[in-house]
Amino acid sequence: MIRIKFSKSVPPLAGVLAVVLFLLALTLIDGSKVNLNPGTSHGQPEISSPISSPSLTTSPSPKPTSSPTPTLSPSDPSTSTSTGENTHTSGESDSSSEPDPSGDPASTTNAPPLPTSDPILSRPIKERFADLHNYNNKQFGWTVYPQINLPNNPNFYSSVSHSPDQESKRLYLTFNLGYDHDDNTIKILDTLKAKKVPAAFFIDSFFTRRYLEHCQRILDDNHIIANHTILHNNQVTFLQQGNLDRVITEAIRLDELFLETYGKPMTKMIRPPSGEWSQRLLEVYRRLGYATVMYSVAYTDWDVNNQPDPAESLEDLMEQIHPGAIILLHPMGSTNVTIMGDFIDRCRAERYEFLSLTEIPGLVYEH
Numbered sequence: 617m618i619r620i621k622f623s624k625s626v627p628p629l630a631g632v633l634a635v636v637l638f639l640l641a642l643t644l645i646d647g648s649k650v651n652l653n654p655g656t657s658h659g660q661p662e663i664s665s666p667i668s669s670p671s672l673t674t675s676p677s678p679k680p681t682s683s684p685t686p687t688l689s690p691s692d693p694s695t696s697t698s699t700g701e702n703t704h705t706s707g708e709s710d711s712s713s714e715p716d717p718s719g720d721p722a723s724t725t726n727a728p729p730l731p732t733s734d735p736i737l738s739r740p741i742k743e744r745f746a747d748l749h750n751y752n753n754k755q756f757g758w759t760v761y762p763q764i765n766l767p768n769n770p771n772f773y774s775s776v777s778h779s780p781d782q783e784s785k786r787l788y789l790t791f792n793l794g795y796d797h798d799d800n801t802i803k804i805l806d807t808l809k810a811k812k813v814p815a816a817f818f819i820d821s822f823f824t825r826r827y828l829e830h831c832q833r834i835l836d837d838n839h840i841i842a843n844h845t846i847l848h849n850n851q852v853t854f855l856q857q858g859n860l861d862r863v864i865t866e867a868i869r870l871d872e873l874f875l876e877t878y879g880k881p882m883t884k885m886i887r888p889p890s891g892e893w894s895q896r897l898l899e900v901y902r903r904l905g906y907a908t909v910m911y912s913v914a915y916t917d918w919d920v921n922n923q924p925d926p927a928e929s930l931e932d933l934m935e936q937i938h939p940g941a942i943i944l945l946h947p948m949g950s951t952n953v954t955i956m957g958d959f960i961d962r963c964r965a966e967r968y969e970f971l972s973l974t975e976i977p978g979l980v981y982e983h
């Protein structure tokens with residue numbers, strides 16, 4: 617039993633106020649018992665195994681009450697285990713076994729709290745998701761080799777991996793950011809500015825809080841800045857655990873944090889950590905107003921301590937690009953700094969042009 621004593625000099629109203637505040641504090645302390653799982657900052661590789669992706673087949677999927685009705689569902693990866701689908705050779709799915717590539721202990725402590733009493737999880741909002749069990753939650757990694765055959769249609773859960781506009785030679789440059797290294801992000805931004813190339817940056821809460829000048833520069837240069845979740849955890853796993861609240865707060869809280877910090881909203885686009893997704897996750901994001909933006913071109917560029925050869929990386933990217941490609945790069949690595957200008961020039965020499973994600977035809981998101 618906790619007793620609160622007030623001195624006689626405290627007016628009755630102030631005493632009542634103090635009790636209310638104390639009880640409120642207790643509630644907040646109790647409500648903040650969310651396991652934030654330290655050590656999960658961004659920096660995990662984004663690419664799943666460099667193998668063919670699970671194919672999509674039409675299936676008699678259940679019809680949700682809300683539109684649009686999904687018409688595709690991923691096939692069971694267990695039917696194609698010989699090719700290793702849905703394995704994680706790069707290990708990005710289990711961040712607990714990975715060192716923090718940022719090498720910065722602060723990266724594990726700066727995440728904003730995710731209170732369970734979040735008003736966005738009020739009953740009406742939860743009711744909006746009452747039929748989620750109708751959506752398949754089988755997890756897939758987002759593979760990049762060969763050309764993915766996953767939902768490329770904006771009408772499929774408002775998600776794209778490349779533009780449905782395959783006629784024009786258009787490229788969409790995107791970056792994932794959880795930390796910077798050696799100001800390489802600024803160098804990338806300098807190159808983009810000099811060459812007038814629009815890009816999109818997907819960031820987590822650590823980058824939002826820690827890299828104020830970087831974020832402001834991205835905004836000032838009129839690039840898209842969008843959501844890569846609060847803590848860069850596997851969101852499909854949360855759904856498997858029935859923890860829809862966590863998935864929603866991981867997205868919405870970051871929007872709020874960014875708006876509070878910079879006075880401007882993020883673009884309502886999201887990229888789930890490490891490219892791990894399920895139909896159910898895509899549907900959650902769609903109902904929250906996001907477009908889920910994946911990618912069709914990427915390479916192993918994320919380890920700042922083990923950077924790939926620049927010349928080989930440039931050739932790798934040039935071989936991968938295709939009309940409508942959404943390219944994922946990590947700007948903290950030195951290799952991308954080295955090749956960025958040449959990459960842009962060579963793409964343009966092949967008559968490609970760079971567009972903003974907002975120009976992907978038909979992509980639905982709140983704005």
Ligand SMILES: [Zn+2]
Binds near residue numbers: 793
């Ligand atoms: Zn990431």
